Amino acid sequence: MLAISIYALIRVMNIITVKNLVKKFDDRPAVDDISFDVKKGEIFAFLGPNGAGKTTTIKMFTTLLKPTSGQILINGFDPTTNSDDVRQSFGIIFQDPSLDDELTAFENLEFHGVLYNVPKKIRRARIEELLKIVELEKRRDDLVKEFSGGMKRRLEIARGLLHHPQIIFLDEPTLGLDPQTRNHLWSYIKDMNQKEGITVFFSTHYMEEADRMSDRIAIIDNGKIVAEGTAEKLKADTASATLEDAFLKLTGKAIREEGANAVDKLRTMGRIWRR
């Protein structure tokens, strides 16, 4: 009896639980037997060099990829068997843009709200509220293709939060943004974390960002978790002054090769065509 209730309690406290998770692509492991937990309401940074397995892990969390083996629980649900419950639980900001350029800012949000079954009244109110928060209310009816990179990111954040998710996944959300926009984005995210208690799970290459924003950090390299804990702990364990030094000590200084996938190739082609 006691054992069951303790187990239930742990499930409530940990909004993400990962046990012995493995993902292989043609026998080559991209994620190699990782286990960790993320607590409810935490801001959790997931760091690693290119090709370490960050995006693959996030894709498995968000039902876009099926694990080869191991177990994941997101908000108490298994992405492989209860995918719709998992999907309703999270919002996501992908590494690359994922808006429809031919629709307006409002239409992109409206589309998302309908997909997530947010009732019309609540949906409309929430859209106006979020557009204000990300300071896009004046661009409400402009096509997204006229937006700058920073504006698109802001709109994606608004979209990711629209259905009141329990968790928000951010895969390198600040990549290629100027310090002003980055600062702004983090203030929205921190705000949502504090006001609505949303758990934030993010990956980044900016170590200073991870140091400043996160409650806890996990570092993944070659598909394995090589360190886990608070920024202070990682720095202390490696006797480093900064998180960047700690990161380099833990993952080595060799530059990683990452094969271009089909989508990358397609993007390059797309760029050539548009010229």
Next chain:
Amino acid sequence: MEKIKKYSKVIYILWLRQLKRYSRSRARMVGSLAQPTLFLVAMGFGFGPIFQKAGGGNYIQFLAPGIIAMSIIFTAMFGGMEVIYDRQFGFLKETLVAPVPRWTIMLGRTLGGATVSTAQGLVVFFIALLVGFRPENIFTAPLALIYMALIATSFTALGTAIASTMEDMQAFPLVMNFLIMPLFFLSGALFPLTGLPKAIQLIIRINPLSYGVDGIRGILSHQMHFTFHTDLFILLAFTLATLAAGSYLFSKIEV
């Protein structure tokens, strides 16, 4: 009941998206009308006299339904293959992480693409009127919409099914040259089916588009090779099959 309501909203919003995207790209609209118009004018007037001499009657009357079908299948296949563009521009992921069954996404997209293609066919019908085409019976002419909609739905679903298995546009010319072109040329859209070599006859009988062309032509020009029942039955079966295959392959997409 609750679920049906939810799913139909999802299907509706995806349908609406396809329509909005199409109505906003004027270039695409004009561009996709150029080809059927060229075919109507060049072939219609070019082969008209020979067709007449051979005892086939007015060629425009014969050709126009075929060109209407052509514009529908081209728009439909391209519309279905927009899945690849959505993959390229990232929007596909937004729909794949949504908490709804993938088949609802596929069905909404397909119905949207089908609506656009049917409308395209309708525009070509009016262009044909300008070139001299006259439907035999103006009151039964709207029945042709049934066959047009079936061609539109089945080929959008086919395009979606193919695009779901493709990672990039590399294979696109292959699909264009080895699927869309043969489907069109070997459908009886351009020439009558009587007196053809057995092998060609067989291919045309296997080609589902032949039955669509035949149905439209039967209604608009009162000329037929098969029967309305055969056409309808085969097109319905083909539509269901492509929708099933498309939903299955779309739901298997991993990004």
